[in-house]
Amino acid sequence: MKLYSYWRSTAAYRVRIALNLKGVDYGIEPVHLLADGGQQHAPDYVALNPIHLVPTLVLSDGTALTQSLAIIDYLDETQPDPPLLPAEPVLRAQVRAAAQITAVDIHPVNNLRVVQHLEKQFSISREDVADWMRHWTGIGFDALQAVVHSDTLFSFGDTPTLADICLVAQYYNARRWGLDLTPYSRLTEIEKNCLALEAFRAAMPENQPDAAPN
């Protein structure tokens, strides 16, 4: 499989973690979101991913899958071991909901394209951008910390799930934008437990082939 990825994209980061947890052999095809006016807007890429976003996972038969959550569900359904969602329906819904606090309520609002649009249309400053990032991440983390379990290695039990995948990727972004993580000691503990696993570490932005010094 081939993953179109950008090292700093938290959505691509999620899929890298999932692929690693599943033990899938894949190659990275970098899509630089800032170079060349944004390589995600190149016609060849848009043919694979019409919403102009990363990641895209191309299967061995050439099928292109988009949207990180849909890709991870696909991986979990076609390669069930180890499972990324619990089997019990209510717990499963709770894991999905926690993942969506991050992947739906935080990340899309803080997406690069949104920030670029804010800067262009409303001429907001870099400090305003940082405030914007921290504002939505903080609201999301308040909610996330209220729903994760308190006495387990990971967010929902002692094996990592989709909720942890989304948490770890969003934590990278939270640090990048200087969010004060002091109120989120439980989330920080979960991040630490995740990053003790090679599947998470190998997926980190700084360990990607397209990682840049700044």
Added chain:
Amino acid sequence: MKLYSYWRSTAAYRVRIALNLKGVDYGIEPVHLLADGGQQHAPDYVALNPIHLVPTLVLSDGTALTQSLAIIDYLDETQPDPPLLPAEPVLRAQVRAAAQITAVDIHPVNNLRVVQHLEKQFSISREDVADWMRHWTGIGFDALQAVVHSDTLFSFGDTPTLADICLVAQYYNARRWGLDLTPYSRLTEIEKNCLALEAFRAAMPENQPDAAPN
């Protein structure tokens, strides 16, 4: 079951459609997003839904489920007939991805809380808000129209799926904000085919107990 809902929330609209398609008996508990400083911020509600958003589905045993996509997955897993996702993994991933163009890439960026924050922090005008809504919806609909099937009753085949549920709800919002739908004739056709079904019609904002004249 009891659904905490706001008539104009497209996320609540999605869950109403899914409940109706599944034939679930449920009651509506209105949460007025503008009255009383936002009833979604009331402590009793936040105890059910820590991210301060609608919808929340409360099961007969009192368990509260949040996040529209997670709720719909729960319904589909526990009450499989009629299915809201195809069984074949790639098609299933494509339906999920199409749903997420709407539910992840359009809706969260256009959410009421985001617009309220824009108005407060950057003093943007109502016309700017309308432009913001139309901008993100248009980008999303361009992508959505590129991925739906062209010769079927619904987005992916001749029975409605999660993709159609998300499309119909977002179409309500697009009309509300005056997006020119002329370029989206295929999406408009799918919306029409969906709204021919009572399950969709009964879920429409104007058919809710809390619908208001404006």
